Amino acid sequence: MTSPILASGLVRTFGSGDDEVRAVDGVDLEVHAGEVFGFLGPNGAGKSTTVRMLTTLLRPTGGSARVAGFDVVTEADSVRRNIGVALQDAAIDPLMTGEELLRLQAVLYGLPRSEHTSRANELLERVGLSSAGSRRVGTYSGGMRRRLDLALSLIHEPSVLFLDEPTTGLDPMSRMALWDEIRRLNREGTTVLLTTQYLEEADQLADRVAIIDNGRIVREGAPEQLKAGVGSPTLFVRVATDQEASASDVLARFGELRPTAEGMLGVGLNGGAGEVSAVVRALDERGIAVDHLELSAPSLDDVFAEATGHRLEGAESPAGA
Amino acid sequence: MTATLPSPRSGGLAAANGLALRSLRNIRRLPSAFIPALLMPVVQVISFSGTYAGVTDIPGFPTDRSINWYLPLAVTMGASFAGLGTGFAMIRDLESGFYDRLRMAPTSRRALLLGPFLAAWTRAMIAVVLVSLIGLALGARPVGNPATPLLMFVAALGMATVGTGWGLGLAYRFRDMRAAAIMQLTLFLGLFLTDAQTPIEIIDGWLEPVATWNPLTRILHLARQGFVEGFDPRDTIIGVVVMVVLGIGSVAFALTGLARLDD
Amino acid sequence: MSAALRTRSRGARPAIEQTAAMSRRAVMALVRQPSLVVPSLVFPLFFAALGTSSFGRAISIPGFPEVDSFLDFALAGSIVQGILFGSIVSATALATDIETGFFDRLLAAPTSRVSIVLGRLAGAMAYGAAQTVVFVLVLLPFGLTIRGGVIALIAMMAGGLLTALAVAAVMSTMALRTGSSEAVQGSFPLLFVILFFSSAFFPRQTMDGAYRWIATLNPISYLVEGFRSLTIDSVSALAVAQTVLIPAALAIGGVRLALRSLQRRVAAV
16 A cells, blocks of 8 residues: 655745745655654744645645545545545634534535434544534634544544644643544554644654754654654753853863754753763853753754754743643 | 545535535524625615605606616615625635635535525525515516516526625635625626616716626616516516626636635 | 923813824824725715716706706715715724724823824814815816805815714714724714715605605705705805804714713723
């Protein structure tokens, strides 16, 4: 069987002439059957544009893609029948009830009329919205909408599921619940492509991840493998602003300097965690007072920083806000 | 696992029905979006026939009841704005992203379009029946062959189609509220640059050639027969042909607009 | 020389200066956003042109006043129509100020409360007078004649200014009560109805029954007929009085309503 998602040289430009923007600039992607694939990148990196092309919403400017074995341009209808999509910005009509939306979705996907009610009830129960099914979506909380969105994408039991930022803006409890549901779907055999800005989410769920930046995929592989590739742990140090320059000199002796948030210095410790005390001593000898010190094992954020030269926005607090 | 799905073509009509049902449910759930479209032709028929009651005294005016002249105008105008209403709803769906959900469904694109048209025809008929009843209460009296007034409803369906196609096509192309302003303004001007207020024989000056060549004038003539001069085969044929051509053109305009959303 | 020393919060002069500043802001807002004002200029002219072509032969029907052309008859309705619709722009701007919080910022400053509203109204007045002149100037080359001459034109400008004040004050009352620009704009159909149930577009004398009765009760009829008389007859005291005093009376009532609503809103803050 061919891979459920296979893209080669996918390009998408917007505008023309001098204003031309290459939102997606030659993306190759292969997602294997039965895996959860994490698609990482900051806003505007080309994530959503890639997903919109893979889900038949947007025609590629160049390259080609096959989803569920069908070409996204010439066999769009067959692609649509085999994928489920929960898009971050595909709003749910607030005037409709959850049940009405599920029934409409069932009609649009051509399910036999006799199955509409049972299928809608089954999915409402599955995402824990049975008691809210007859209420208008306008009264739902953010978490309930996401769960309904997921239920809608499952109406036709798709073999490939696209989830675009499924947990953005959710509280930690709702996020965990949604993660459990995604794991369960994956166990049942659904291939999942998940875009996220939250590295922890990718770490928790994804078998493999791809990092996209400026329209190109800059890293791809299993999270452990990518983290091992970065190797050394990162030591974050904060010192007084006027001492940053000399502190950088000192830190550079212990390894390669890494990008950090504003006001921080970061270094990949070549000698591993054991070198922390040596770093502190060296800083002390130069008369540099350390305000804050933090050692972090290699994370996907380090992978991201190493690959792109900057850290992922909002990655610091995946469970926050 | 997906073997239970029937072919995508077979569900087309059901899908269109489902979409139309959603739109019609919103009449009750979002009345503020429907009531203006309903009240506008009502206000128009009352105020035009009242304000311009004296036009029937103009030598050569073809009816002695001003309401008979202005009822078909209000009906066609109300029907076309009922069509535009689906254009407004489309802008809301496009702006919110809800329409992406529909476009991702394996529903034929024609079914996606047929839904709004079914809804528009229903909405138009609600408005048209209400306006007609008010017109009759205000003294409108059909003339000639008792079947001829039905042509007004035919013309209304035609204008609802034109308004829907025009509205959807503009909504797909602009994808924001600019489309709403353009669709209202163009249709409004289009319908007034006809013999909307007085017959062409009575119009003097610049409007005469404009109204003569404006195709919407022919649709108004189709609508008016049952209330002004009675059945006229020539007006009927010309009116129906113009209506069909404009209807097909506007549906094509909507269909090409829908295809453009993928670009 | 501290800033506090230079701040005068009481007395008539600062209030006048502030009102002038707020008026300038209101007028500049209209000048800088032509898309707001163009409809209230173009639509009345469009209907004047349409009516002149459609109803050209109506001037000879029984009950129609003695006129040279329908255009002369239509001018008054166009002016009042334009001013009615234009006043929505000012009131919407006031409601938007409330929605965006700019209004609260003004309240927090030692600005005279009254000047906030009067500034908007002054902007509307300036626009009303300007609309009157624009309509006359645009229609003159198309055969418009003002029988009353310059004196009539001056009276019409004064009437336009006061009409704008009256309507803008009533609409501002709505803006102050609701604080919603949508509610203000939603009143558009209501203005349309008020205008149509008057003699703005056709003579009262040609109407029948209940419709004629309503138009006869509608003060807008007399206002329009004042403007119309100045256009199609020679200047008369009655016409000037109708053109100026009717909107003046409406304006006094409207401004009182607006100021009372302002007080309520300020007290509620």
